[in-house]
Amino acid sequence: MAIYTKGGDKGNTSLFDGKRVPKNSLRVETYGTFDELNANVSLADKFCLDPENRKILQRIEYRMFFLQGEIATEEPEKFRQQSTIITDEDVHYLESIIDKYTAELPKVTSFILPGSSCAGAQLHVCRTVCRRAERQFVSFMAENEVRPELERYVNRLSDFFYIMARSEDHVAENQKIINMVVDRYKKAMEES
Template identity: 40%
Template sequence: MVRIYTKTGDKGQTRIIGKQVVDKDNVRVNAYGSVDELNSWVGYADSQLTEKTVELHAELQEIQQLLFDAGTDLATPADDPKHDFIFDAKSTKWLEGKIDHYTEVAPPVQKFILPGGSQVASALHVARTITRRAEREVVTLQGTAEINKDVLVFINRLSDYFFAVARYANVLEGTEDVLYRNSRPVFR
């Protein structure tokens, strides 16, 4: 039997790729931990899909795969001789195509919208905010260690994706976005 516990964490430490032991509040652990949290939330959002939004299933699962790759790269010190970065710019290009499509099919918006709408859209808006936090933590990591820059670009674009796909989920569900009442026109 393989045990999933190592007891390293009993002292507030964890082992990263390359076998280096670091504190659990290390900036690297925070960065890939937030990406892992996001991955879990995307799985939750996927589980909430309805008959009207089920078309999003395959791409949400693809995003989970890509987030696992991104987390692996964030957990890998750049100087580790046994591991190469696996994440590349193709994934960001794929996301940009999705963002453009969903922006095109959703009603034009000139003002800020409140996160919400349908249950699926609401879950996707939560994914957007988790993505923004993960991005901040990846930027912090970038200030202390060399990272795969393609991961940061992808995470930045991913929050835009979740905004666009949340709006599209509302379109599919027949739910209107709610405009922030004090917003001036910001999108032109």
């Protein structure tokens, strides 16, 4: 079976609830940018050194499907009847990760470059794509009714990606120090 339908050949696409809209509509641009973000999150999770961070990011990847699905529905009630939705529990989960990592990581006293590790750099890409998606989401909210839980969730995401990037950079820096110590030890053992 072909994955193409030819339904979009004239510049339209179907939403979750079956309604056809132009591919360049604000709704499609908004959920499309969150889709781009989710692909970047998937890449970031492959770079992560910390297995717990990978699990956290994979959880976020699944939640992103629900976020996109609700935006991709002109009649949100239809989506809510057929799918899981973002709730305040999801908002609190992001906040708990942000708070935990902020308390555990060294304090930031100056501007930081966007990522000193592959995972950290990719998570900063996630942060910047998220900020673009958030700007589009604000425009989308000006024209559409949006649940406050969805609004809060979107507002927490870029802070979440920032702290995850810091976490992975910290893990990578610690691993680099461990590797240096092990290398020096091995060299000293070979020389003795």
